[in-house]
Amino acid sequence: MEAVASLNSIPMSVRKMRLVVDLIRGKEVGEALSILEYSKQEAAIWLKKNLLSAVANWEYKTGGSESADEYGLFVSEAFADQGAQIKRFRPAPHGRAHRIRKHSCHITIKVSNAKPLPSEANVDAEPETVEE
Numbered sequence: 001m002e003a004v005a006s007l008n009s010i011p012m013s014v015r016k017m018r019l020v021v022d023l024i025r026g027k028e029v030g031e032a033l034s035i036l037e038y039s040k041q042e043a044a045i046w047l048k049k050n051l052l053s054a055v056a057n058w059e060y061k062t063g064g065s066e067s068a069d070e071y072g073l074f075v076s077e078a079f080a081d082q083g084a085q086i087k088r089f090r091p092a093p094h095g096r097a098h099r100i101r102k103h104s105c106h107i108t109i110k111v112s113n114a115k116p117l118p119s120e121a122n123v124d125a126e127p128e129t130v131e132e
Contacts, residue, residue, distance in 0.1 A: 002076060002112035003058035007050045009083050013103040017043045017080040021107065029055055029073040029111060047107065051075070054111045062117060072114035081106045 010017070020043040024032040029051065036048040055068050083104030089097040 001058070001061060001117060002110050003054055003061050004108065004110050005050050005054035005057055006106060006108040007046060008106045009104050010046050010107065011102065011104055012043060012046070014080050014082045014105040016041070017046070017105050017107060020044050020047055021078050021080050024051070024075050025078045027075055029068060029075065032075050047078075047109070050107055050109050051111075054109045058111055058113075070115075071117065073111050074114060075109060076112040077108070077110035079108055081108075 020036070020039060020041050023035055023039070024047065027035065032051060033048065036044040036051065055073060058073060059068060083106050085104070086102040088100045088102065090100055092098045
């Protein structure tokens with residue numbers, strides 16, 4: 001089972017965000033949280049918030065009885081996409097104006113469990129066929 005969480009319109013460029021997203025992709029949730037906790041980049045704050053949201057979504061989908069630690073949750077997908085650009089103007093010499101582009105981005109994190117849930121174990125098993 002997997003759960004998804006996304007944050008939209010984060011006031012940061014995609015290039016800066018992807019540097020940190022690449023650090024946590026494919027890691028276990030505990031390891032990813034510790035990487036984000038001790039990272040100096042501002043992007044780590046946004047990613048930590050989104051990762052905790054994805055874990056909470058997973059726990060909600062499973063009914064709240066299962067803990068994320070027991071099932072070996074890991075970050076199966078994590079990516080950052082370009083958001084809208086806000087265009088502003090700053091004064092420049094000789095009465096001119098220079099354009100300033102303020103970038104934004106959207107991030108999406110998917111978490112899934114390595115160990116199947118008890119309800120998933122029964123669904124995946126194929127019925128046995130009897131040969132005569």
